[in-house]
Amino acid sequence: MREVALYIAMSVDGYIADKNGKVDFLKGQNDTEQNGDSYDNFIKEVDTVVMGWNTYYQIVTELSPNEWVYNDMMSYVITHRTLNSTDNIVFTQTAPCDLVKQLKQQKGEKIWICGGSNIIQPLIQNELIDEYIISIVPTILGSGIRLFGQLQCEIKLKLVQTQYHNGITELVYKKRECNN
Numbered sequence: 001m002r003e004v005a006l007y008i009a010m011s012v013d014g015y016i017a018d019k020n021g022k023v024d025f026l027k028g029q030n031d032t033e034q035n036g037d038s039y040d041n042f043i044k045e046v047d048t049v050v051m052g053w054n055t056y057y058q059i060v061t062e063l064s065p066n067e068w069v070y071n072d073m074m075s076y077v078i079t080h081r082t083l084n085s086t087d088n089i090v091f092t093q094t095a096p097c098d099l100v101k102q103l104k105q106q107k108g109e110k111i112w113i114c115g116g117s118n119i120i121q122p123l124i125q126n127e128l129i130d131e132y133i134i135s136i137v138p139t140i141l142g143s144g145i146r147l148f149g150q151l152q153c154e155i156k157l158k159l160v161q162t163q164y165h166n167g168i169t170e171l172v173y174k175k176r177e178c179n180n
Helices: 036-043 053-063 097-106 117-125
Strands: 004-013 015-017 046-052 072-080 090-092 110-116 130-136 155-165 166-174
Touching: 004 036, 004 117, 036 046, 036 130, 046 097, 046 117, 053 072, 053 110, 072 097, 097 110, 097 130, 110 117
Parallel strands: 004 110, 004 130, 046 072, 046 110, 072 090
Antiparallel strands: 004 015, 130 166, 155 166
């Protein structure tokens, strides 16, 4: 069965976007220093990306308006809008948990949960994320869109790796088995 990974950055106080939905704060502490090669290594293991409409819209209008950055992968955009899919971008109204369960049964490599919180939170609540790769950005926002919402029960994780680049701390957790 395919592994599902959440690869995301958040502020020190747990926000993935500011109160206006912007991600301008996602930078290290020094503009001239590189942020490491974690993303490049991660993306080599991924062939499927799942995101919500807001994340998709932000990519195509702000972050990379001239080119779809995930051309080498199948992209699934969960939205209530009725849009025409392309060869590598599927617009779907399928609930996040149902979509991920379907994708896990298919052949392929790692599935990346890219964002946003309306997609991520039900997957966390239903324990459908196997790996959490969270980069903590050296910024305190004070408000915005939270990564983690209310949970019905706790989810035990095991820290398997840490990295530090340019003030950004990356934590890699795997879901712990019940008896660990």
